[in-house]
Every structure is written in C-alpha cells, then in structure tokens.
Amino acid sequence: MNQENQAVEGYSKKAASPYKWEMVVDLDRCTGCEACVLACHAENNIRISGEEEAAQGRAINWIRIERYWEGEYPDVKAKFLPVMCQHCDDAPCEPVCPVYASYHTPEGLNAQVYNRCIGVRYCGNNCPYVARQFNWFDPHWDEPLAEQLNPDVTVRSGGVMEKCTFCVQRIRTGKETAEKEGRRVKDGDITPACVQSCPTSALIFGDANDPESRVAHLKNNGRGFHLLESLGTHPSVTYLRRLSE
Amino acid sequence: MTNKPTGWEEIPQINRDLLAPLQTTTWRYFLWVGILGCFVAAGLGAWTYQIQTGIGQTNLHHPIFWGSYIGSFVYWIGVSHSGTFISGVLRLTNAEWRRPVTRMAELMTMVALIVTALFIFYHLGRVWLFYYLIPYPNQRGIWPNFRSPLMWDATAILTYATASTIYIYLPLIPDFALARNRIQGWRKTVYRWLAMGWHGSQAQWYTLETAIRIITPLIVMVMISVHSIVGFDFGMALVPGWHSTIFAPYFVVGAVHSGLGMVVIGLYVLRKVYHLHDYVRTEHFEKIGQLMVVTTLLLAWLYFSEQLTVWYGKIPEHIAVQDSLLYGSYAVPFWFMVNCIYVLPLITLVWPRFRRWPLGLMIIGLFINIGMYMERMLIIVPPLGHPRLSFQWVDYFPSFIELTILTGTLALALLLYSLAIKFVPVISIWEEKFGRTHGQHH
Amino acid sequence: MDNTTDMAEQHVILGLFDPKTSLSPVLDQLRSQGIPDALMEVLSPLPLETPLLNKPGGIPLHRITIMGGVVGIGVGIFFAAGTAWLYPLVTGGKPIVSIPVVGIISYETMMLVAIVVTFLAMAVKIGFKQQSGIRQDPRIDEGAVGLSIQVGDDTAKAESVSRLLQEAGASEVEIRTIADHV
Incomplete structure (x- = not known):
C-alpha cells in the first residue's frame, strides 16, 4: 500500500524518491569505440543475434553508437551519437502499454517488466529514440558465452520488449550498500556498465538530486541539450555539445 | 385494411428462392470449400510455426514493430463496416433499396470481425499470455492499463462484435423460424433454438421491430467509434506521419469505402451463383455505385488535406515520410494505391451508365479493396521506417510466413462466409416480403 | 388462467385468413362474445401496420x-x-x-x-411471454394471416368461435385440444 501511495505521489511530484538517476553523454569525448555496447551486452545478458539477424536489422543493442557523416567527400567527418533509453520523465512508451509492462518508477526510471510484456510492441513504435529492442526469437549464446551470464539480470524470452535499464541491478546494489551503512548513495558509488567501460569518460552517471554530483554539474555546464528536446519527453539523459567542429 | 396492397402472392416464391441455397448444395460448392480449407490449413500451419519459433518469422525489425498483421487488422475492421453502414445507415434513413443487401453485408461484418480478432493474436509476441489484456480480478493483482489506446481498441471491438452479432441476429429470428418450419434434420433443432419460439404474433413483431429501431442508431454510433479508435491507435502515437487529428474521420470513411467495395463484390458473386437476379437488381448496384462516388470523394478530400498539411508545413521528419511515399522506396505501391482507391473509382463511377454495369462495379470494388489493403500497409510501414533519428531508417516487406498467414486468413474469411450462406438466408426474407407488399416494388 | 386446474383441457382455434381480409370486425365480434384480447393472437409472416389487439406490453x-x-x-x-x-x-x-x-x-x-x-x-x-398452444402453421409462412384463440375447456364456445371465424371469411379453421400445463 505504501508503495502504491508513493507511485501516486510520483505523478504529482516527479521525484518522490531522494534519488534521480541521470546520465550525461559528452559528445566531445565520444570516439565511437563501442566499448559501451560490448560492456552492456556482457552485463545485461543481451542475446547474441549473429550475422544473419544483424543483417535483418534485428541485432539487439541497449546502447548504440549512431554514426552520421557530415560534409562531402573527401572532406567528411564522422559524428558519433551514443543513444540508449533516455528514461524520459514523460515517456511516450509508458502510457501506450496495455498491460503496464512499461511504467515509471518513483526514482524516475523507465522500467520494463519483462514477465508482464505480451509483445504488442506499441511502446517500440512510440519511442522517438528507437531505444526499445524486441526479442524476435528466444535468446541464445554461443559457447562459451553462455557461461558468463550475469546472475543479477533476467534472461528475456522471445516475444518480449527490452531496453536499457541504467543497469538497475547495479543501482539496487549501490542503494542497498548505502542503506546498510546508513548513508546516502555517494557520487561514483553506482556505475552502469557502459559508463564503467568508457575509455574517454564520455558517459557520466549519477544522482541529479545531489547538487555535488558530477552529473548535476555537467548537465548545467552550458553545453547540455536533450535529444529531440522539442517533443517534451523530458529525458534523463543530457548530451553535451561538441566543443570543436 | 381492406385494400391491402399486392405482393402477398409472391411470398411462396420468395420463400422458395431464398431458402434454396440452404437446401441444395452442388459439388462445386464442396470443391470451393475444400480449396479454401487447404489455404486455411496452410495459414494455420504457418501460424503454429510462428508461435513455436518466434514472432521473428515475420520480417518485422526495429523500428518497424508493426507490419502486415496490424495493417490487415485495420483493413479487416474496415471491411466489417460494410454491414453496419449499409444496413444501419440505410435503415436509419429508411432507404427502401437496402432490403436485399443488408443481410449479405451484415454477414460480411460478422466474418470480418472474426478475422480482425485473429490478427490481434497473430501479432502478439507472446500470444499465450493474451489474457493479460482481459480485465478481471487476478492473482497478479494488476488490471490492464485503460490509458493505452490498445485497451480502448479492445473495448471498442468487444462492443462492436457483440453488438453486430445481436444486430445480425435480430432480423434473422423470423427467418430462422421459417427455416425451422421447412428444414428437417439436425438443423431443425438448431433453428428451433435460434428462432426463440417465434410464431409471428403481433406482439412479437412489435417487440422485434422496436428492438431493431432502438439498436440501429446505437450500432451506427458504435461503428463510428470503433474505427475512430483504431485511428486513435495511430493518432495518439508520436510517430511522424501518425500523429495527426485526421486519423479518426479518415479511418471511418476509408472503412466504409472498402466496405462498400466488398459489398459490391459479394452482391455480384452471390447474385450470379444463386440466381438472385429478381432480388438483387441493377438498381442496387447503381445505388451502391453512387455511395462509392461519395466515399471516394470524401476519402480523397481527407487524404489530400492530410498530405497537403504535411507538404506545406515542411517539418523535416514528416516530409521524410511523405517523400518516401511520393518518390521514395514506397512510391510504386503508393501511386498504385492512389489509382486504385481514388482515380479509378472516380473516373468510372461518375458515369451513370457505368454504375448500371454490375460486373464493372464488381471490378472497381476489387480494385478499391486491393488499394485499401495497400493503403493500410502504407499508413503503418513508411512512418515507422522513418523515425526522427535517421540512423534508424529501414524498409520492410512481409515475409513468406506472413504472406501465408495473410492468405490463409483471407481464405478463412471466404470459407466462413461460404459456410454462413448455407445456414443463413443471404437475403432477409421477411424484410424482402415486407418491401414487396408495401408498394416499394420497383 | 390462474383459475384453471392442473391438467385442464384447453381448446385452441386457429383461423387462416387471406391477408386482404380485414380482421377488425371479427375481432370485435369475438370481444363481444367475452373473449379478452389476452387470449387472442394474430399471426403473420411479416409485420402488420395496424395493431389489432390491445395487450399489455410490459416495460417499454x-x-x-x-x-x-x-x-x-x-x-x-x-x-x-x-x-x-x-x-x-x-x-x-x-x-x-x-x-x-x-x-x-x-x-x-x-x-x-x-x-x-x-x-x-x-x-x-x-x-417467454407467449401463449401456450400456438402452432406455427406452414400456410402462414406462405402468406396467410392466422388468428389463434384460446377458449379454455368450453367445447360449445370453441364451436361457436370457429363458426364465427368461418363466417368472417376464414379459408380454414382448426380446433386443437391441448393439455394446459399452467
């Protein structure tokens, strides 16, 4: 009952929880190396799609590096844009789900409840960031990859929608540790797999409610913008503009 | 009462003619049913395979999460509007010529709705959990989310299916009673149950006619709401090319357009097969032809308004979708569709002489339906294939499994219709009698 | 019919009329013989415009x-x-x-x-709200209008009613006796 009340308040007052998990993507630092993509796969038990499925456009990536070319040959530049679920405050994917598989947690996360999902895929259509990925078949991992599944993360069956969770399992662990020690989560306690693996520190994660956190500083440093901001989805991911062209 | 108009002497003939399809069946019918059965079996096999192996047997891939199944869903629910529109609206406006057409059209509504429901199941990623959509107190402690347009849709379709079943059943009661009195064997028992003890007393006629009079306007309102809500499924989404207010009226008119086309096909075929020339006359084709001119113009007007707004507004994401239709990867189906549903019907049907040519009308009906099927696909696929982040732009064409299921379902619709006309008189017998005895005999 | 005993006999008379025949005069005569509208029923293969009998309709x-x-x-x-x-x-x-x-x-x-x-x-x-003893006559399906009257176990009355129907122009009159289960 307590939790339900919390959820109701979550609507009226967006941040019912003391935490507000946000991410900052510094485009000036991103080299497009895709280490984050790989780390995400390993951490989150994302199925291995293989060459054939990838060619069909079915490779599942919770985070992807979009590559846009600018200029005319030979004077071209590759621009990289890491895109993951933006954990929008007003997420278009949430209300369209007929079975509440997609909903908003009081901490501002956009949650996907795998075992409620029946695969109508409306959320996928309605996500302007194409962050949502669908399991077209049951998952499989080539040996020996099947030996390295993360026990903290559900393996999703075929017919289920999935997407970036901000590594919710790590957020849980971080919060539980902090709770045990009777303190707030400190900046840097929690690092999602992509953030951990980024060699240039282009990805920064933290609690935006903590004014001292790096996320809170960076998102207000004047370079910040949101992806497709005009849609009013209020994403939790802030991108930082490139410094030089 | 003394000078009752004539027409009563035709009653035995009407009984004989209209019950004949129920009583005699040729080998050709069995052959036809057998062929359809094979296609249905193939479709069923394909669906089983898809359930077993995964929804990936379709060619869907992100961001095109909806494809041929939802397109077909929209198309078939459009066809289901044929019956309600023809019989509902024409009954409301007291259009006398409706009499021989209503039953055939209402049967189409029923069949189309069954088929429509199937497409929801084909589409689900985990179809075995479909009951999560049903609102009932359950151990999961959670109800469906009625804020989702899909739940509006489910509610509307439930209402529409229930109401149409009732609506087709009401005028059938006196006909079932007639069949009960005339047909022997196991069917007699079924007819006796269905006739609910009908014996044609004045009180019964009064009750029946009152019920029809009450339900007719209601079902017309339901019909309009149903396809509006199907339009809302798209209109509520943020997808460029979907997010538009015009979808509700556009879908309703489009549904009636394809529905009328389907009715013309049905009329033509049934008239030919069961020699109903005395009942379905050129005049009926002519009237439907006139209605088709109206729906063509209405639909073209709505479509033009929509596309013009996008074109003039020049919002890049929206223009990307439009460009893909006008001269991009979907240009061929798009222009074919435009010809099928707008140009061709308009240049032919405006000629009164053409409207009096049943075969010609049937062919136009066929084109309209092919065109509308493509139109439904084109509403779904190009917008999904052109999300705002252009890195994700993709194309889509249905897979073999999808096409098999689509064909199998079309065969199922034809099969159900063929079976239905062996059980239900294709023309409402008592309404036809009523029309003849009340001086409306043209 | 509350006063009838358990297995009382019940005569039901069915007269068949040409649809051109007006039924109003004969209905008036029957009423004057003391037969209430509740015991009469007009049967037709299609709805007749004018209500001939006055029966309580229940809730509209x-x-x-x-x-x-x-x-x-x-x-x-x-x-x-x-x-x-x-x-x-x-x-x-x-x-x-x-x-x-x-x-x-x-x-x-x-x-x-x-x-x-x-x-x-x-x-x-x-x-459910129908009289017992009404039988669907195939000739009604073929375009005749039927008039069905219940007269209870009074045989003399049944005969007088059937005579009256014949005089009114009925092409066929039948008396059937059924066991009333009411």
Whole structure:
C-alpha cells in the first residue's frame, strides 16, 4: 500500500524518491569505440543475434553508437551519437502499454517488466529514440558465452520488449550498500556498465538530486541539450555539445 | 385494411428462392470449400510455426514493430463496416433499396470481425499470455492499463462484435423460424433454438421491430467509434506521419469505402451463383455505385488535406515520410494505391451508365479493396521506417510466413462466409416480403 | 388462467385468413362474445401496420435500453477510473485517472450494456411471454394471416368461435385440444 501511495505521489511530484538517476553523454569525448555496447551486452545478458539477424536489422543493442557523416567527400567527418533509453520523465512508451509492462518508477526510471510484456510492441513504435529492442526469437549464446551470464539480470524470452535499464541491478546494489551503512548513495558509488567501460569518460552517471554530483554539474555546464528536446519527453539523459567542429 | 396492397402472392416464391441455397448444395460448392480449407490449413500451419519459433518469422525489425498483421487488422475492421453502414445507415434513413443487401453485408461484418480478432493474436509476441489484456480480478493483482489506446481498441471491438452479432441476429429470428418450419434434420433443432419460439404474433413483431429501431442508431454510433479508435491507435502515437487529428474521420470513411467495395463484390458473386437476379437488381448496384462516388470523394478530400498539411508545413521528419511515399522506396505501391482507391473509382463511377454495369462495379470494388489493403500497409510501414533519428531508417516487406498467414486468413474469411450462406438466408426474407407488399416494388 | 386446474383441457382455434381480409370486425365480434384480447393472437409472416389487439406490453424496451446504458457508464467508469485507482501506476507523466479515457471507455461500455440488455429484454418478451398452444402453421409462412384463440375447456364456445371465424371469411379453421400445463 505504501508503495502504491508513493507511485501516486510520483505523478504529482516527479521525484518522490531522494534519488534521480541521470546520465550525461559528452559528445566531445565520444570516439565511437563501442566499448559501451560490448560492456552492456556482457552485463545485461543481451542475446547474441549473429550475422544473419544483424543483417535483418534485428541485432539487439541497449546502447548504440549512431554514426552520421557530415560534409562531402573527401572532406567528411564522422559524428558519433551514443543513444540508449533516455528514461524520459514523460515517456511516450509508458502510457501506450496495455498491460503496464512499461511504467515509471518513483526514482524516475523507465522500467520494463519483462514477465508482464505480451509483445504488442506499441511502446517500440512510440519511442522517438528507437531505444526499445524486441526479442524476435528466444535468446541464445554461443559457447562459451553462455557461461558468463550475469546472475543479477533476467534472461528475456522471445516475444518480449527490452531496453536499457541504467543497469538497475547495479543501482539496487549501490542503494542497498548505502542503506546498510546508513548513508546516502555517494557520487561514483553506482556505475552502469557502459559508463564503467568508457575509455574517454564520455558517459557520466549519477544522482541529479545531489547538487555535488558530477552529473548535476555537467548537465548545467552550458553545453547540455536533450535529444529531440522539442517533443517534451523530458529525458534523463543530457548530451553535451561538441566543443570543436 | 381492406385494400391491402399486392405482393402477398409472391411470398411462396420468395420463400422458395431464398431458402434454396440452404437446401441444395452442388459439388462445386464442396470443391470451393475444400480449396479454401487447404489455404486455411496452410495459414494455420504457418501460424503454429510462428508461435513455436518466434514472432521473428515475420520480417518485422526495429523500428518497424508493426507490419502486415496490424495493417490487415485495420483493413479487416474496415471491411466489417460494410454491414453496419449499409444496413444501419440505410435503415436509419429508411432507404427502401437496402432490403436485399443488408443481410449479405451484415454477414460480411460478422466474418470480418472474426478475422480482425485473429490478427490481434497473430501479432502478439507472446500470444499465450493474451489474457493479460482481459480485465478481471487476478492473482497478479494488476488490471490492464485503460490509458493505452490498445485497451480502448479492445473495448471498442468487444462492443462492436457483440453488438453486430445481436444486430445480425435480430432480423434473422423470423427467418430462422421459417427455416425451422421447412428444414428437417439436425438443423431443425438448431433453428428451433435460434428462432426463440417465434410464431409471428403481433406482439412479437412489435417487440422485434422496436428492438431493431432502438439498436440501429446505437450500432451506427458504435461503428463510428470503433474505427475512430483504431485511428486513435495511430493518432495518439508520436510517430511522424501518425500523429495527426485526421486519423479518426479518415479511418471511418476509408472503412466504409472498402466496405462498400466488398459489398459490391459479394452482391455480384452471390447474385450470379444463386440466381438472385429478381432480388438483387441493377438498381442496387447503381445505388451502391453512387455511395462509392461519395466515399471516394470524401476519402480523397481527407487524404489530400492530410498530405497537403504535411507538404506545406515542411517539418523535416514528416516530409521524410511523405517523400518516401511520393518518390521514395514506397512510391510504386503508393501511386498504385492512389489509382486504385481514388482515380479509378472516380473516373468510372461518375458515369451513370457505368454504375448500371454490375460486373464493372464488381471490378472497381476489387480494385478499391486491393488499394485499401495497400493503403493500410502504407499508413503503418513508411512512418515507422522513418523515425526522427535517421540512423534508424529501414524498409520492410512481409515475409513468406506472413504472406501465408495473410492468405490463409483471407481464405478463412471466404470459407466462413461460404459456410454462413448455407445456414443463413443471404437475403432477409421477411424484410424482402415486407418491401414487396408495401408498394416499394420497383 | 390462474383459475384453471392442473391438467385442464384447453381448446385452441386457429383461423387462416387471406391477408386482404380485414380482421377488425371479427375481432370485435369475438370481444363481444367475452373473449379478452389476452387470449387472442394474430399471426403473420411479416409485420402488420395496424395493431389489432390491445395487450399489455410490459416495460417499454427503450426504458430498459436507457437503464442498461446508465449501468454501462458505471461499468466503464469502474474499468477506466476504478482499476487505475486500485493499483496506481504512473505512466508517461499522465494522470492516473484521465477524463478523456474514462469518456471513451464509458462510451463503449454504455453502448455494450445498452445493446445487450435490450437484446435480452427483447428475447424474454419474444421467447417467454407467449401463449401456450400456438402452432406455427406452414400456410402462414406462405402468406396467410392466422388468428389463434384460446377458449379454455368450453367445447360449445370453441364451436361457436370457429363458426364465427368461418363466417368472417376464414379459408380454414382448426380446433386443437391441448393439455394446459399452467
């Protein structure tokens, strides 16, 4: 009952929880190396799609590096844009789900409840960031990859929608540790797999409610913008503009 | 009462003619049913395979999460509007010529709705959990989310299916009673149950006619709401090319357009097969032809308004979708569709002489339906294939499994219709009698 | 028919008329013989315009429809608003109970319940509220109008009624005797 009340308040007052998990993507630092993509796969038990499925456009990536070319040959530049679920405050994917598989947690996360999902895929259509990925078949991992599944993360069956969770399992662990020690989560306690693996520190994660956190500083440093901001989805991911062209 | 108009002497003939399809069946019918059965079996096999192996047997891939199944869903629910529109609206406006057409059209509504429901199941990623959509107190402690347009849709379709079943059943009661009195064997028992003890007393006629009079306007309102809500499924989404207010009226008119086309096909075929020339006359084709001119113009007007707004507004994401239709990867189906549903019907049907040519009308009906099927696909696929982040732009064409299921379902619709006309008189017998005895005999 | 004993005999007379024959005079005569409208029934293969008999109709159908509609609105409000409140989950920053949604769902359930209830009421009126002993005559299907009269176990009365029907121009008159189970 307590939790339900919390959820109701979550609507009226967006941040019912003391935490507000946000991410900052510094485009000036991103080299497009895709280490984050790989780390995400390993951490989150994302199925291995293989060459054939990838060619069909079915490779599942919770985070992807979009590559846009600018200029005319030979004077071209590759621009990289890491895109993951933006954990929008007003997420278009949430209300369209007929079975509440997609909903908003009081901490501002956009949650996907795998075992409620029946695969109508409306959320996928309605996500302007194409962050949502669908399991077209049951998952499989080539040996020996099947030996390295993360026990903290559900393996999703075929017919289920999935997407970036901000590594919710790590957020849980971080919060539980902090709770045990009777303190707030400190900046840097929690690092999602992509953030951990980024060699240039282009990805920064933290609690935006903590004014001292790096996320809170960076998102207000004047370079910040949101992806497709005009849609009013209020994403939790802030991108930082490139410094030089 | 003394000078009752004539027409009563035709009653035995009407009984004989209209019950004949129920009583005699040729080998050709069995052959036809057998062929359809094979296609249905193939479709069923394909669906089983898809359930077993995964929804990936379709060619869907992100961001095109909806494809041929939802397109077909929209198309078939459009066809289901044929019956309600023809019989509902024409009954409301007291259009006398409706009499021989209503039953055939209402049967189409029923069949189309069954088929429509199937497409929801084909589409689900985990179809075995479909009951999560049903609102009932359950151990999961959670109800469906009625804020989702899909739940509006489910509610509307439930209402529409229930109401149409009732609506087709009401005028059938006196006909079932007639069949009960005339047909022997196991069917007699079924007819006796269905006739609910009908014996044609004045009180019964009064009750029946009152019920029809009450339900007719209601079902017309339901019909309009149903396809509006199907339009809302798209209109509520943020997808460029979907997010538009015009979808509700556009879908309703489009549904009636394809529905009328389907009715013309049905009329033509049934008239030919069961020699109903005395009942379905050129005049009926002519009237439907006139209605088709109206729906063509209405639909073209709505479509033009929509596309013009996008074109003039020049919002890049929206223009990307439009460009893909006008001269991009979907240009061929798009222009074919435009010809099928707008140009061709308009240049032919405006000629009164053409409207009096049943075969010609049937062919136009066929084109309209092919065109509308493509139109439904084109509403779904190009917008999904052109999300705002252009890195994700993709194309889509249905897979073999999808096409098999689509064909199998079309065969199922034809099969159900063929079976239905062996059980239900294709023309409402008592309404036809009523029309003849009340001086409306043209 | 409350005063009849358990297994009383019941004579039912069926007269068949040409649809051109007016039934009003013969009905008046029958009424003057003391046969109430409740025991008479006019049978026809298609609806006749003028009501010939005066029978209590029960609750008018449209009133049942309206009541059904009101109940349906309640059902819709329960589903769209009630279930959302039972387990409030925030989605997309939208209100837990949103009025347009309640409107849409209530509209559909209003129509659903109204139509179903109307149908059920009609079925009760057609199927259950009928006189015993009425038999479907195939000649009525072929375009005759039938007049069916119950006269109880009074054989003399049955004969006088059947004479009266013949004089009124009935092409065929039949007396059947059935066991009344009322």
